[in-house]
Structure formats: C-alpha cells, structure tokens
Amino acid sequence: MQDFSLYPIQGLARECGREQFDLSRLPIEIVPGVRIEDVSTYIASDTFKLVERDLGARAVKTLSETHYALVHRHDAKTTFQNGEMVQEHAYIEQSEQLVRKVAACLRVIRPMRQYSNFMRGIVRDDGKFDVRHFQSPADLIAVPEIQALFLLRDKDADDLVTFAPEFLRAMDGNFWKFRMAVQFHELGYWAQEDKWKARYLLWASAIESIYTSHTNQGSRLAKRRIKWFLGESTSIYPLEDLADTMLPDPRISIGLIADDLYKLRNFIAHGDRIPDAYFNKICRSGLNGGVTLYEGLFEAQSFIIRSSLLKILQAGLLSHFEGAATADAYFESHGLAP
Numbered sequence: 231m232q233d234f235s236l237y238p239i240q241g242l243a244r245e246c247g248r249e250q251f252d253l254s255r256l257p258i259e260i261v262p263g264v265r266i267e268d269v270s271t272y273i274a275s276d277t278f279k280l281v282e283r284d285l286g287a288r289a290v291k292t293l294s295e296t297h298y299a300l301v302h303r304h305d306a307k308t309t310f311q312n313g314e315m316v317q318e319h320a321y322i323e324q325s326e327q328l329v330r331k332v333a334a335c336l337r338v339i340r341p342m343r344q345y346s347n348f349m350r351g352i353v354r355d356d357g358k359f360d361v362r363h364f365q366s367p368a369d370l371i372a373v374p375e376i377q378a379l380f381l382l383r384d385k386d387a388d389d390l391v392t393f394a395p396e397f398l399r400a401m402d403g404n405f406w407k408f409r410m411a412v413q414f415h416e417l418g419y420w421a422q423e424d425k426w427k428a429r430y431l432l433w434a435s436a437i438e439s440i441y442t443s444h445t446n447q448g449s450r451l452a453k454r455r456i457k458w459f460l461g462e463s464t465s466i467y468p469l470e471d472l473a474d475t476m477l478p479d480p481r482i483s484i485g486l487i488a489d490d491l492y493k494l495r496n497f498i499a500h501g502d503r504i505p506d507a508y509f510n511k512i513c514r515s516g517l518n519g520g521v522t523l524y525e526g527l528f529e530a531q532s533f534i535i536r537s538s539l540l541k542i543l544q545a546g547l548l549s550h551f552e553g554a555a556t557a558d559a560y561f562e563s564h565g566l567a568p
Contacts (some may be wrong), residue, residue, distance in 0.1 A: 231352055231354075233303070233304055233305070233321075233352055233353070234302065234303050234325075235322075236300070236348070236349065236350065237301045237333040238298070239298040239347065240342040241298065241342070243383045244381075249385070249473070251384055253268075259391075260394050261328075263300055263304065266382075266387060268297065269299045273359050274294075278361070291344050296349075300332050301329075303329055303353060326350060330365040331398055332398070333399070334380075334401075334416050336390050337541050338397075338415065339386050342377070342382070347364065349361050351363065361494060367467075375540040376472075376475065378475075379475060395541050396548070402542070404552055405552050407443075408548060408551045409437040411539060415535050430527070438452065438537060440551070440557075443557055445554075445558065446558050446567075451568070452492070455566050457488065457533060460538065461484065461504040461555070463485060465483055466534070468484065468531040477514070482514065490527060494527055
C-alpha cells in the first residue's frame with residue numbers, strides 16, 4: 231500500500247487557441263516521483279462528508295471537486311539507510327515538503343488562485359485516494375488581478391519540468407538569498423486581502439532578499455540593480471499575460487514604476503499615512519474597471535520577484551545568491567556597488 235501527497239492545481243487552460251493545455255499529455259512527470267495528474271476519479275465525492283458540518287457545504291464541495299494536482303506517491307515504511315533507522319513519519323514529511331516545493335516553483339512560473347490545499351493519505355488497492363489529512367480553509371490565495379484568470383498552459387508545464395530540478399537544489403542548499411525570496415513570495419500569496427500591507431511588505435522583502443543585503447541596502451541601490459538585472463525598459467505586463475485578459479497593454483516598464491514601488495514600501499514600513507493618490511490614480515484598465523496604482527504595484531512586485539528568480543535559475547546564477555557577500559560581489563562586478 232502506498233502513501234500519497236497532493237497539491238491541487240486550480241485548472242488547466244482549455245480555451246481554443248495556442249495557449250490551451252493538451253490533456254493527452256497527462257500525467258506529466260515533473261521530477262522523479264512527482265507528476266501533474268488528473269485526480270478527479272481518485273477522490274470520492276463523500277471523502278469530506280464527515281467534516282461538512284465544520285467546514286460548510288461550499289468548502290467540502292470545493293475539496294471534493296479537486297480535479298488536477300501535483301501528486302507524489304511513495305512507500306512510507308520504517309527502513310534502514312546507512313545503518314540508521316528512518317521512521318515512517320520522516321518519509322511522509324519528506325514527501326509533503328517535496329510537493330510543497332514543486333508547488334512553490336509552479337507559483338513562481340504561473341501563479342493561480344488556490345481554492346483547495348494540500349492533502350495526504352493512502353492509495354487504496356483500487357487506486358482511490360483515502361485522504362487522511364488536509365488543510366482548511368482552502369481559499370486563502372487572492373492573486374493580483376492580472377493573474378485572476380491564469381490557468382495552467384502547456385508552456386507552464388514545460389517550464390516546470392525545466393526549472394523544478396534546479397529550484398529544488400536551491401531550496402535544499404545553502405542559497406539563502408534565493409530561498410528567502412521564495413519564502414517571502416509564498417507567504418505573500420497567503421496573506422489575506424484585508425491584510426494587504428502585510429503582503430506588500432513580504433513581497434518587498436522578497437525583492438530585498440535578491441537585490442540588497444544587510445551590509446548594502448537602500449531603495450536607490452535596489453532600484454539600480456533591478457533595472458540592470460531585468461532591464462529598465464522591460465514591461466511588467468508580458469503580452470502573453472495580457473492575452474489571458476484581452477486587456478490593452480498599459481506600457482508600464484520597470485523603470486517607470488520602480489520609484490512608486492519603493493515609495494509605497496517606505497510609507498508602509500515607516501508607519502506613515504499612505505497618500506490618496508495610490509488609491510485614486512488609475513494605472514491600467516482591468517477586468518472590473520480601472521486598476522488603481524496600489525493594485526498595480528502588487529502586480530509589479532510579483533513580476534519582479536518571479537522574473538528575477540527564474541532568471542537566476544535559467545542563467546545558472548545560484549552560486550551568486552548564497553548570501554550577502556556573494557550577492558554583493560556579483561552586483562559590484564557589474565558596476566552596481568553602493
């Protein structure tokens with residue numbers, strides 16, 4: 231009998247067009263043992279019936295209708311490795327952490343709403359999932375508006391296959407600048423909408439983790455490094471993201487928005503009143519009307535964090551983001567000293 235760990239995926243892009251997901255590819259192995267799967271037939275409709283009174287019918291319906299997920303099947307039993315006993319609970323914990331890390335990598339590649347959360351249990355002899363543990367409430371993630379309609383595309387699955395091995399190496403190694411940025415990025419997505427200032431500071435910390443250090447800090451230095459690393463003229467709204475919403479390109483570049491990004495961070499961090507302009511000024515057209523400047527700054531933060539992390543992986547730069555000394559040396563070698 232096998233155990234399983236499961237992390238739901240909001241959905242796959244099925245609309246007509248080049249961005250749709252080819253269901254015939256499923257299951258897709260991301261790293262050894264972890265696959266994107268259709269689990270709709272594995273979770274029985276009455277699996278969560280016993281907790282319906284506590285959670286409510288809507289939450290139970292959402293959990294029961296989990297359709298696609300990252301799944302890791304494994305044998306959790308006490309064994310000996312290198313002469314030492316490895317307990318069953320250690321395998322279960324390792325499996326959970328593995329799936330969560332792959333999910334974090336996917337969130338860097340393609341952030342999506344999250345209506346159901348981590349589950350684990352036993353794979354029965356008939357292949358069905360006997361869910362023994364799950365997290366609730368599930369619908370905590372509220373993404374920036376530009377990501378509200380995001381679903382998994384073929385390209386995203388391919389990118390996950392490409393980036394996941396190096397991402398896991400980073401998260402399991404001493405690459406602390408990278409790891410802290412990922413952790414702050416994850417925590418920001420789980421900050422509820424009414425605590426938007428907490429999310430903003432968490433994502434600001436993710437950016438600081440990459441671009442500054444405890445020895446070399448400050449918004450002026452961070453902005454210079456961001457503009458150089460990602461390109462000052464780079465749009466924070468890739469055309470493929472705008473295609474999901476069919477919205478016009480607002481033509482907002484990193485260079486154009488960097489000052490506002492740090493001004494708002496400083497207002498929040500130093501306990502000052504935030505000027506009305508951040509809530510009144512419209513920076514682009516949105517799905518439900520105009521998107522205000524403060525909402526647009528969340529989208530800018532998300533783009534900068536995710537693009538930076540992926541570039542570090544893609545360009546083989548992990549060794550430069552182990553700590554303050556290596557990161558500062560990297561930027562200073564490119565003329566970006568304090």
